[in-house]
Amino acid sequence: MSSVLTIRGGVPLTGRVTVRGAKNLVPKAMVASLLGNEPSVLRNVPEIKDVEVVTSLLQLHGVTVEKDPVTGDLTLDPKSAKTASSTAIDAHAGDSRIPILLCGPLIHAIGEAFIPDLGGCKIGDRPIDYHLNVLRQFGAVVEKRPGGIHISAPKGLHGAKISLPYPSVGATEQVLLSATRAEGITELSGAATEPEVVDLIAVLQKMGAIISVQTDRTIRIEGVKDLGGYDHRALPDRNESASWASAALVTRGDIFVEGASQRDMMTFLNTYRKVGGGMDIREDGIRFYHPGGKLSPLVLETDVHPGFMTDWQQPLVVALTQAEGVSIVHETVYENRFGFTDALARMGATIQLHRECLGSVPCRFGQRNFLHSAVISGPTPLRGTDIDIPDLRGGFSHLIAALAATGTSRVTGIDIINRGYERFTEKLAALGADFDINDAK
Ligand SMILES: CC(=O)N[C@H]1[C@@H](OP(=O)(O)OP(=O)(O)OC[C@H]2O[C@@H](n3ccc(=O)[nH]c3=O)[C@H](O)[C@@H]2O)O[C@H](CO)[C@@H](O)[C@@H]1O
Ligand SMILES: C=C(OP(=O)(O)O)C(=O)O
Incomplete structure (x- = not known):
């Protein structure tokens, strides 16, 4: 049976989560x-x-x-x-x-x-x-x-x-x-x-x-x-780690991700620092936090390794809705990875999608009518809404947007998240998130 998450946003996520072996390995x-x-x-x-x-x-x-x-x-x-x-x-x-x-x-x-x-x-x-x-x-x-x-x-x-x-x-x-x-x-x-x-x-x-x-x-x-x-x-899940890192930024929180490995996340960490995220890199994991003050906008392109991993893109876009100014994100790995921004726009984000390659290098999708570049203007307050989760990372991104938003969000389709995030509702509860989980009627 599928479940519904009712999230009351506005609580900074604070505490510790553990990531284990990578879904992609x-x-x-x-x-x-x-x-x-x-x-x-x-x-x-x-x-x-x-x-x-x-x-x-x-x-x-x-x-x-x-x-x-x-x-x-x-x-x-x-x-x-x-x-x-x-x-x-x-x-x-x-x-x-x-x-x-x-x-x-x-x-x-x-x-x-x-x-x-x-x-x-x-x-x-x-x-x-x-x-x-x-x-x-x-x-x-x-x-x-x-x-x-x-x-x-x-x-x-x-x-x-x-x-x-x-x-x-x-x-x-x-x-x-x-x-x-x-x-x-x-x-x-x-x-x-x-x-x-x-x-x-x-x-x-x-x-x-x-x-x-x-x-x-x-x-x-x-x-x-x-x-x-x-x-x-198995090597630790760098994509789950990056998702919690973005959750810390979006909710103005402070999360220690036990198991996160610097070596596999260097490109993400550089970007996180440029946006204004705080981090302490330790042997047993990485602490990610919002240091207060303003976040900075970015120009970003996803790419194959060692570039910026496409699976990091969706959660980070939510953080960019809170940055002061205009960010540009060019998705070059998948032609259709911005569908999740519809729900963010309903929550108050200002995001325009473009068919052109808004990046330094034209990609495979440039002349083919795919909305694969995003222009994000921030900061925009987010407000709760009803969301049906479309995919794994997009779904996690919706959760963190709802957790940062004012008011209540009702989120359906959350089973998709279990495909790549171990015990995510337990982790959210441990970080102080305010939510209920019920079976869908
Ligand atoms: C289970 C798993 O490990 N999933 C990851 C894996 O997916 P996955 O292995 O499916 O991704 P690929 O690296 O193969 O896909 C990259 C690009 O190549 C294209 N392509 C791929 C195969 C093919 O036969 N023809 C073709 O055109 C795809 O449509 C896509 O545009 O790598 C992706 C890119 O890092 C990640 O986003 C996924 O999380
Ligand atoms: C795209 C992803 O996974 P999969 O290849 O399993 O669909 C992902 O993990 O973000």
Whole structure:
């Protein structure tokens, strides 16, 4: 049953939250366990929906997934991997994008894969053409089936020289997960190098893979016949950390994010400082706070790593509605990631969307009629309203806007937030937020 959050805004969020393993790594490390011939142990696993989805999908394919009742660590044993019915796979795929990454590991483990139509945030068209091209270059055969695609490799997967048209995170991971046990050498150019990609490489190296990453976005993989298991602690979720950082700014609060890691967030931290956010960087986490006074406007462009991560954009836009002056944000990763600003405008924000590239570099979306640049004028007081959450980060952004607003907001669709934010209502309560949660009528 879906729930409704009634938020009474105006309370600065103050206190401490803990972030655990990254949503954008943990489910993929779980998938990697299928490549091994012995059990793997994954630590620092958050209780989020995408982890549940991948647990079910792996279990359907015969992988034993055991959760330590105290630590939540997962032990994944692939020794009885088997095929599963496409109907069951479809029913368990949920709203996640991870199923497409099962292709390589399932082909290696059982010779075939059925991949259902993907979920994930509706922030653009999100095609899977790079994934399918990559798989075909490895020798896979892709067939359309009702409700998804079937992948097989009658002659096995073999290494290939691959070039990505854009440094896609998912397509890079597709290459990694397919190439490590493919026959021969794979050279990938135009690869994504996000910290989560590098952590997946660390997982695969622990299993016995031979992978080198060059500074020019080239990744070289020497295929090996067999892989063992891994014991790995997932890197912390830098996107959840950045979301709480923005929440501290928007609500004029003070939040210590235990587990936040400076190394993976340097670009965000530079931007946060330029807006006027306060921070104390410590070994065990980062304190983010509003130091009082005015926030400064920004000109910002999202980009692939090491640029400003697109998943940080939506929560930070809420903070920019409180900055003194005009900010410009050019979204270059997804063509449709500003839909969430409609609700902010209803709350009193002044945000204009533009089709032009309002940034230093024209992007892929420039001449294609997508509202992918935003001009935000502030500061504007926000007032509570009714909101139906559209996507994960947009939804979190709506929550923090409602928490800062005067008056009451009624927020529906909050289950989407569980896809990437562990126990977020408990965390909000611990930070002093004033809200009730009820079942929708
Ligand atoms: C589960 C997960 O890790 N999700 C993250 C991952 O998504 P995901 O891996 O889906 O994102 P990609 O990096 O692949 O997408 C980047 C761009 O490439 C395009 N594209 C991608 C694949 C393809 O086959 N064809 C194509 O055109 C997409 O439409 C998008 O415009 O990286 C994104 C970019 O850092 C993040 O916002 C997501 O949080
Ligand atoms: C876009 C996101 O995730 P996904 O790729 O899982 O939809 C996100 O985490 O902001």
